[in-house]
Amino acid sequence: MFKPTDIQRGMTVRDRDGEALGGIVAVDPRGFTIGKGRIFEREYPVRFSDVADLDGDDVYLRRDLASLPGATLAAGALDLEDDKCHPGAAHRPVAYTHDLTGALVPME
Numbered sequence: 001m002f003k004p005t006d007i008q009r010g011m012t013v014r015d016r017d018g019e020a021l022g023g024i025v026a027v028d029p030r031g032f033t034i035g036k037g038r039i040f041e042r043e044y045p046v047r048f049s050d051v052a053d054l055d056g057d058d059v060y061l062r063r064d065l066a067s068l069p070g071a072t073l074a075a076g077a078l079d080l081e082d083d084k085c086h087p088g089a090a091h092r093p094v095a096y097t098h099d100l101t102g103a104l105v106p107m108e
Contacts, residue, residue: 002054007032011057013046015064024059032059039065 013021013034022044025035031047034040052062061068 002051004048006054007048007051007059011059013059013061015061015068016052017064018060019065021061021065044068 007024007027009024009027011024013024013032015021021039022034022037024032025043026033031045031050034044034046036042036044046061050061050063051059053060
């Protein structure tokens, strides 16, 4: 279980599948704010109750990107480098879990 005081500016926010959503630019008593960038067109507020876990400098949310209320992808966010190299290839997010040692590993 995490403590809200462990969440700091500069940490990386990830969805439940491990997809990086952006960095934390502000923290307040109710939650924190993800900065605008590749995923979000504007700063995106998140409540502490939406956080599933912390792993080092990564904050994992309970939801995936598609289910975040009010989330909109920034223009061109889906134009990934791999898609340019492999036209027609589908991007599949990788889900992560913690193994018995506590390390973060991809789920099979």
